[in-house]
Structure formats: structure tokens, C-alpha cells
Amino acid sequence: MSLQFSDDRIFSCGSCSYEYRPATVREDTPRIMIQVQVQGRHTIAMVDTGGLYLLCSPELAELLDLDNASVVEKDVRLAIPRYGKVTGNLCLTSLALLAEEGSGLELEVTAFVPQYRVSLDQDQPPAIMGLWRCLEKIRFAVDPSSDTFYFGTLGDES
């Protein structure tokens, strides 16, 4: 099922179910967790509209070899509420939002990869999708009655 505006313009092109649960074993606050593909690798990401970039865990970054991406800025500092000030690298990567109904889409987003594992709690979801430089150019909505995450492009308005 897709969402539409009152003038029949398309709001979402696809949807998927999300898990509403803590992101790590050490937390007790539920978060919206959805399945995505980062650089073609299928994994689970947390939605964090207050966050910046696509925050990749050191494990995911190692799996994807993000440090050898073609566009990288090193020694970037980022204040992450759950972890404090962290130093890492910025790089471009692809992020695919996967649909169970309708169609998925793929974005080129900016990923932040912490340089040092000790900078972060050992527990971190594979990926955290922030708004800035990650989800900011798509529309998305949640329906808590069915734990459904809807998403779509801005279309001609982008």
C-alpha cells in the first residue's frame, strides 16, 4: 500500500515492516530498526532523525572496506549523543531502502565511520541512519499501528 497526498501525488513508493526494539543489548529504549543494504550488503539500521550521516559500526565498515572508498575525508569529529565526541572518517556509500510492498530505492549518502573501536561502546547497531546527509532527501513516515515504515522520493520537487 502506498501513501498519497490529498491531491493524489505520491508520498511513498514502498514500505517495510520495522522492529520497534532497543538497538543494542545494553539499551532499554525502543528504536525503529529496518532492513537496508549498505553498499549492497544487507543489514539492519536504526532510524535516528536527530542524527547526522549514516553512522556505520566499525564491524560494518570493515565488512564493506569503507576506508578505501574513493571519496574520503579523515579526522572528522562528530558529536553523537549516545557516545560523546567521536573521531572518524566521512565517505560516500550507497544505501538502499528495501521494500516488502511497492518498490525500494537506493541513495548515495555520506557515511561516518569511527576510527577507533574504543571510541564507541562495543555494542552498536550495524548502521544508524541520521537525517542530515542521509535521509534528508526522501519522504518517510511510520504507522505505529502496524509497525510499517513508508518511504519515497521527493520526485519532481527534489
Place this chain on the structure above:
Amino acid sequence: MVSLRLASELGNEELFARAARSMNWARCSAAEFVEAVRLALKVGAHLTALNLVTTGVQRYPQNSSLQKMNRLLGPPRVLKTNLPPIPSLKANREWIRTHAVEYRDQWVALQEGRLIASASSVRELKAQAESLEGLLITKVV
């Protein structure tokens, strides 16, 4: 640039943003813009970094470093649409829900709701599975 370098060394984001606002950027070279953006990112002034790269790339559109930075700090781009739906998302989700306690804190590799491998680290997971291609890789919480 001295004030920017100093603010960056001090790790003072507010001081950096203030120094950047007070500078006369009309007289700065492309190299200075590149350095300023790097200093901004180093101190964590991401919005200032974006503003600097936007100004820099407008003044020096052919500069390859500024072009790369603009791509990095610029808005995300839609690469592909109309990707087909993936029915196996539900099966993976169900498996995680069913086995959350049993595999808590473990990295797992799933294929259409079936466990392919599990390990305490991604490195061990890679060693266990023949290939992680096409598999859902995640840590069970």
C-alpha cells in the same frame, strides 16, 4: 586562517564558527577553502563546513578537492528507484524475533529466514561462511 587553525586546535566548535563568519572569504584561495573545510570537520562544525564548501565550490568550480568535498557534504542523491520488493525481509525478521534470546549478542548471517552462520564477531562470521554475499548480516539484540 590563523584564528580558524587555533579554534580547531582548541576543539572549540563555537569559536570556529564565529571565526569563520568574521573572515573575508572573497580573498581566499581554493587551497584555503579546502583547509578551512577540513578544519571545520576536525572541530565538528559540520554546518560551517557545508557553508564553506558551498561558497568555495561556487568560487572555484574546477577545483577537484572542493568538488569532492561538495559531493561528500552535499545532499544525498537518489541513485535508483523501482527496486523490486524483497519478500524474504519478513522471514528474516521472524527468525530474529524467534531466536533473539538464543543468539543474543551474536552476529548472524541469514538467508531468507534461515541461519547460515553465527559468531561473536564479524571477522569470525566471515571465516565461517563461504560467502556473505546476499545474506542479512546483523547482530542479534
